[in-house]
Amino acid sequence: MLLTAIRVQASITKRMENGMRMIVAAALAMTASGALADEIDDAHRLALQGRDSYWNCLAREYSSESTKGMSAQAFTSDIASVCPSERQNFRVALIDYLSLQDPKADSGDHLSTANRAIELAQKDIITAFIKHKAAN
Numbered sequence: 185m186l187l188t189a190i191r192v193q194a195s196i197t198k199r200m201e202n203g204m205r206m207i208v209a210a211a212l213a214m215t216a217s218g219a220l221a222d223e224i225d226d227a228h229r230l231a232l233q234g235r236d237s238y239w240n241c242l243a244r245e246y247s248s249e250s251t252k253g254m255s256a257q258a259f260t261s262d263i264a265s266v267c268p269s270e271r272q273n274f275r276v277a278l279i280d281y282l283s284l285q286d287p288k289a290d291s292g293d294h295l296s297t298a299n300r301a302i303e304l305a306q307k308d309i310i311t312a313f314i315k316h317k318a319a320n
Contacts, residue, residue, distance in 0.1 A: 230280070242306070245309075246313060274302065
């Protein structure tokens with residue numbers, strides 16, 4: 185009878201240990217998940233800051249006195265060459281964010297997406313310039 189009681193006690197202890205291991209594992213998973221979510225949120229914030237910095241730089245160029253007399257073609261060339269550091273910072277921040285958001289995707293896809301975002305920003309500022317020029 186004593187041997188059976190010891191086995192029952194050992195079985196209960198083992199189940200409690202397994203239960204505690206499961207609780208610890210779940211807590212670690214939730215912590216890691218929270219840390220990854222924080223990392224993704226930080227990367228998103230940095231990508232938005234990079235976008236805003238690039239847009240502000242493009243807007244300064246749009247408003248610059250030196251662009252007032254430019255043709256649309258000259259302005260397009262100018263926009264393609266201005267703000268290199270802001271453009272690169274935006275590209276890198278966006279790729280970092282996309283890589284965290286979808287780590288299984290091909291890095292070339294992230295680069296293409298970032299380059300497309302830059303292209304669209306340039307297109308928007310050029311379109312505004314052309315419309316403004318046509319209105320005057």
